[in-house]
Amino acid sequence: MELSDADLLARVLVDGDQHAFGELVRRHQSPVRGLLRQLTRTDVELADDLAQETFIRAYKNIASFRGEAKFSTWLYRIAYNCFREHARKRTELVGIDEEQWESQPDPSTADPALRQDLMSALAQLPLHERTAVVLCCQNGLSHDEAARVLDIPLGTVKTNVLRGREKLKKMLAAWTK
Amino acid sequence: MTMNDPLDELLDARLRDETAYIDDDGFTARVMRELPVRPRSFQLQRAIIILAAAIVSVVVAYFASGEATFVREGFMRLSALPAVEMLALVFIYGLTTMVGGAWAALARTRDPLG
Numbered sequence: 001m002e003l004s005d006a007d008l009l010a011r012v013l014v015d016g017d018q019h020a021f022g023e024l025v026r027r028h029q030s031p032v033r034g035l036l037r038q039l040t041r042t043d044v045e046l047a048d049d050l051a052q053e054t055f056i057r058a059y060k061n062i063a064s065f066r067g068e069a070k071f072s073t074w075l076y077r078i079a080y081n082c083f084r085e086h087a088r089k090r091t092e093l094v095g096i097d098e099e100q101w102e103s104q105p106d107p108s109t110a111d112p113a114l115r116q117d118l119m120s121a122l123a124q125l126p127l128h129e130r131t132a133v134v135l136c137c138q139n140g141l142s143h144d145e146a147a148r149v150l151d152i153p154l155g156t157v158k159t160n161v162l163r164g165r166e167k168l169k170k171m172l173a174a175w176t177k
Numbered sequence: 178m179t180m181n182d183p184l185d186e187l188l189d190a191r192l193r194d195e196t197a198y199i200d201d202d203g204f205t206a207r208v209m210r211e212l213p214v215r216p217r218s219f220q221l222q223r224a225i226i227i228l229a230a231a232i233v234s235v236v237v238a239y240f241a242s243g244e245a246t247f248v249r250e251g252f253m254r255l256s257a258l259p260a261v262e263m264l265a266l267v268f269i270y271g272l273t274t275m276v277g278g279a280w281a282a283l284a285r286t287r288d289p290l291g
Binding site: 022168 | 192
């Protein structure tokens with residue numbers, strides 16, 4: 001019988017069982033890496049580095065997980081914070097603000113033929129809308145869970161999802177033609 | 178948001194499709210290599226400390242109380258109790274132990290992370 005996330009977490013907490021944590025990493029690596037790939041606009045190497053940092057932070061702070069939210073939601077929150085910190089550091093080092101970084105054209109969208117691709121369209125959304133759409137529409141989180149991950153009001157999440165979807169629909173309108 | 182909008186349905190379907198599984202491809206192994214080492218015998222250390230503290234406390238209490246004469250006196254008083262009172266005492270003690278045991282068993286079955 002496969003152990004639940006709660007069972008594995010208990011083993012990590014009580015026995016310091018690293019194998020149990022390894023199983024948790026194996027289970028959740030795909031959605032966490034997927035989210036970070038979207039946030040970093042498909043920079044796979046950077047996304048994986050941030051994902052690694054996410055799991056290491058999760059391990060170090062696992063005692064602070066109270067089980068009030070799903071383990072995956074908690075991981076998404078850490079991943080999002082890792083990404084934000086990276087963006088902040090980048091701003092300090094390079095001297096561009098996050099909004100500028102967000103609005104830099106994605107090289108993959110330079111080809112008009114790829115504009116119809118969803119990934120390219122997603123990459124063009126502002127960070128807050130992209131994150132909300134990826135969490136809610138792609139990763140299946142409820143608005144409430146996404147609000148916890150992003151630490152923003154529920155209403156803001158709903159607005160960001162709605163606006164993001166509307167923009168995606170405009171960008172991808174050619175699909176229905 | 179109109180749910181019957183074909184573009185909405187198409188968008189939802191494509192978004193779900195984009196959630197492709199990312200192969201582990203050595204990622205978990207890389208994370209595991211970077212994990213900080215935790216003291217494996219923390220539980221054992223804690224048990225040893227508690228046991229040692231308990232033994233020291235008992236020894237100190239024994240000598241500080243005049244070699245525990247009050248314990249001997251207590252047992253003598255108990256042995257002199259009438260049978261009914263002794264029965265009631267045993268019953269209360271048994272009930273308390275049972276309730277305590279049941280509470281401990283239930284506490285263990287709760288979500289340890291809650």
